[in-house]
Amino acid sequence: MEPSNIxxxxxxxxxxxxxxSFKPINIDIKERNQEADAKxxxxxxxxxxxxxxxxxxxxxxxxxxxxxxxxxxxISILAxxxxxxxxxxxxxxxxxxxxxxxxxxxxxxxxKLEAITVYAFDKAGNVSRKVFTPEMAAKRIQSNWVYxxxxxxxxxxxxxxxxLFIKKRKNK
Numbered sequence: 001m002e003p004s005n006i007x008x009x010x011x012x013x014x015x016x017x018x019x020x021s022f023k024p025i026n027i028d029i030k031e032r033n034q035e036a037d038a039k040x041x042x043x044x045x046x047x048x049x050x051x052x053x054x055x056x057x058x059x060x061x062x063x064x065x066x067x068x069x070x071x072x073x074x075i076s077i078l079a080x081x082x083x084x085x086x087x088x089x090x091x092x093x094x095x096x097x098x099x100x101x102x103x104x105x106x107x108x109x110x111x112k113l114e115a116i117t118v119y120a121f122d123k124a125g126n127v128s129r130k131v132f133t134p135e136m137a138a139k140r141i142q143s144n145w146v147y148x149x150x151x152x153x154x155x156x157x158x159x160x161x162x163x164l165f166i167k168k169r170k171n172k
Contacts, residue, residue: 051083051124060118060132073107075132077118084123092117 003022010016058078064071077089091105092098094114099105107113113134120128 048084048124051122051126053081053083054126054128055079055081055086055120055122057118057120057128057130060116060130062113062132069104069106073110073113075105075107075116075118077101077103077105077120079120079128081120081122081126083126087121087123089121090119092119 006020008018008020010018061076064073089101090098093116116132
């Protein structure tokens, strides 16, 4: 069975029609080997049971974007786990119940930033915890401004040096 009535257009800004063709493909489906599947499951279970290191929460970043979450404030969580792998996160905002999340959490209190406790779980059940506070958010904003101001000063210094160099060359 082949698809029919398929239309395609070139990405040329004009919507030029292009010809569509198909090559047949054959896929051999073999019977599953239950012994091999059981061995893989056993190896995986053994690997996971030997993992005793908790994930590492690398960063928690506060964000807000018009195109995401209806322009609501959220946090993004970045973590790593070199053992059994990350499973899921939980975020606990202030005194509220912890909420299971996949790495982004929309703040329930959009008016005032509260301390947010983030938990990262790996597939072996190990857990790590990190707290994101309003003070941490303020420090990140301040450090961003430091970078902006430093960049402006550097660019201005380069501009002055170039002007001085050009003036010196003209005098020679």
